[in-house]
Amino acid sequence: MKICIVSQTFAPQEEGGAEISARLGAMELGQRHDVTVLALGKEGDAVAPPGETRLRGGIRVMRLAWNNSYLPLPRKSSAGFLRRASWHLRTAMGALCPEQLTQFLLKEKFDLIYAQNSAYMQPALFIAARTANIPICLHLRDYGLLCPKTSMYRNGDNCEQPCLDCSILTKRMRERSGAGMTVIAVSDALRRRFLENSVLQDANWHVMHNTNSNENIFDRSLVGRRKASAPVFTFGYLGAVSEEKGVSDLIRAFVSLAHSKNAKLIIAGRGRDRDVVKMKRLSNGAPVEFKGFVRPEDVYREADAIIVPSRWQEPQSRILVEAPVYGVPVIGTTRGGSTEIIRDHQTGWAYDPDKPQALKDLMAKALSIGQTAWWENRDEIFPGIASFKGTAEQSNYYQRLEQILLKAAMR
Incomplete structure (x- = not known):
């Protein structure tokens, strides 16, 4: 043809x-x-x-x-x-x-x-x-x-x-x-x-x-990852640094966490200069690392959870598929097609971004489980990750x- x-x-x-x-x-x-x-x-x-x-x-x-x-x-x-x-x-x-x-x-x-x-x-x-x-x-x-x-x-x-x-x-x-x-x-x-x-x-x-x-697109050394690699619990974000992507919601939630000093947030992606400057101001001295544009694997290698905080009705982010292939749970909004992956396949937690405390509460829940138990009990907490057909x-x-x-x- x-x-x-x-x-x-x-x-x-x-x-x-x-x-x-x-x-x-x-x-x-x-x-x-x-x-x-x-x-x-x-x-x-x-x-x-x-x-x-x-x-x-x-x-x-x-x-x-x-x-x-x-x-x-x-x-x-x-x-x-x-x-x-x-x-x-x-x-x-x-x-x-x-x-x-x-x-x-x-x-x-x-x-x-x-x-x-x-x-x-x-x-x-x-x-x-x-x-x-x-x-x-x-x-x-x-x-x-x-x-x-x-x-x-x-x-x-x-x-x-x-x-x-x-x-x-x-x-x-x-x-x-x-x-x-x-x-x-x-x-x-x-x-x-x-x-x-x-x-x-x-x-x-x-x-x-x-x-x-x-399958050969993925970093084989990371596929099905089953243990922590960062010294503290690390949340990761991949994508455009913009309002509709919910990045400001994510930074505010992280900064407000009581345990944020014992955790880390990675923001990886490009954005308009004014948007990036605004997001950096919101971090207010908290351990938020702005990596700019990097290989996604650089984030998947370190993150214990990937956040997809979209405010727009995102049709279906590729991150929702890549993260569970690498063994990393996802915390994402109930907007657009996200729930068709997160909830239907049990690869993470979903929340309503219009509820002010919802993201903070889930991030706090992850920290309360603790980095070691998070990985040891991953398949019980997120039973769809191990069998996820993402390639x-x-x-x-x-x-x-x-x-x-x-x-x-x-x-």
Whole structure:
């Protein structure tokens, strides 16, 4: 089967969860199918100029010209408000040439378009696919087709429906029923949010959690870890340093712990300068270490518990899967798809972030158990960790995905 994997951002550009999934998918599917990755490029960009390249492993990448002031990346733009607003408006009007995209699809004669990360390439991609008569499988990992910010989170609260300006910017996309399309969501919570907003309601829907990392991606020395490695009980956080991620909630909870002097908090990830400065002020001299961007394994190696304090309705963080593979329990919120992993698989504790003391109480509970007993009794406290099927091999992820893609190509 000749497959076009669409990922607006692709290696060697900076990667977030969606970009990692697109790269892993290209590597895996490319072993059995003729795969081309379609991404965006910009003239003068040193990393991602327009044109064709070959990456390690023989992955063919074709980048089409992006007619906007900067390329979309997983990290939030540091541009000012007016420039960002202009960028979103230009994107909504069409920063990708549909004619160029259509000609590319007609020339290549793909059997299927597998759109992994394509919100900013819509609706041009759908229009071109229909013109070229190529079926589409859309893999949804965020709310990008409903909200240009991709999070449906604004002014400290979650949006149940697109707000006025988002409605205007995504109008052309939201009018699509999805008839004849196949859609995969990374959580049932994400699927429900689209259907509640009557978007893609006529599509053939599937839910596949992010268990798509191959076993050789993981650090084998850490898989199934069963003992402490830090001198004091250590909480870890991995991800963007931002308000919607709940990092300020986490720091406040840790600072307020009576035992915080006998514990440690690691914050690993990037953020806007002003957000990072704010978070550092909140730590108020407590043992909080800001590591910046590091390999996730650097945190999993040390942490006794991973915190996922999301305030936004996060569809499904990859951290929820990686942590239990490494043997580390998770403390996360009941937002989005998190409970579909934490509670359903019994790999950690979940709490309501709107209850002021909830996170502090669970962190205090962990400290009261004690670091030694925490690990000695881990399988009794969190009975799902030892048997958690968090890799592609264990969950048969790519076998299931290929079955969906093959059926999608015949629609």
